[in-house]
Amino acid sequence: MSLPASLTTILLLLASNVFMTFAWYGHLKFKAAPLALVILASWGIAFFEYLLQVPANRIGHSVYSAAQLKTIQEVITLTVFAGFSVLYLKESLGWNHLAGFALIACGAGLVFYRPG
Template sequence: MNPSALYPVLLLAGSNLVMNVAWYGHLKVPNRALWIAVLASWGLAFFEYWMAVPANRIGSRVYSLAELKTLQEVMSLSTFLIVAWVMFGSRPGLSQLAGMALIAAGAFLVYKSPLG
């Protein structure tokens, strides 16, 4: 795979992993003050942007905007499943896996559609 095509994928994977931790990690410590949770999430989001912005800049040379957005959404949902499983022990059920399969089918259409 061409590095110009791979870098955005890796950066978006890292970006979405960090962002999902920012969105949901504070739920592990529900007794902490809300302002602490917000500041911690903002701190993580700062580093997430250091990956997301370059991913989109580099990716726009190789992918269409629709492809980049689709990639971001697939990464967001995939990394959410990882965060939910690792941090909270929440394994995906059959309906969630079926939903992910449908999303993957949609992503395939965005990337391979003859209509595009």
């Protein structure tokens, strides 16, 4: 039994975003590490992000437009980042962060709106 392309896409994008978030922000807990080392480590992590993200977009384009794929990606990115920030970096999110993310999500909803 295979999952629908729409769900497969979202699950792959979710997994790829976990890798992406660690590649981009995980090194912030290791500020004493040399910059060249964290760049190489980030590239290594990003490789796995691409192994998931590219198939996600390829599969997803059968059911979503490119603009919709990008919008899904951004909403997932904010969701994963919010969790990462609180759970891994131990940084709190204020009401202004949450309100800003909510406004971005509202804007994302417009991309999927079909008038008529």
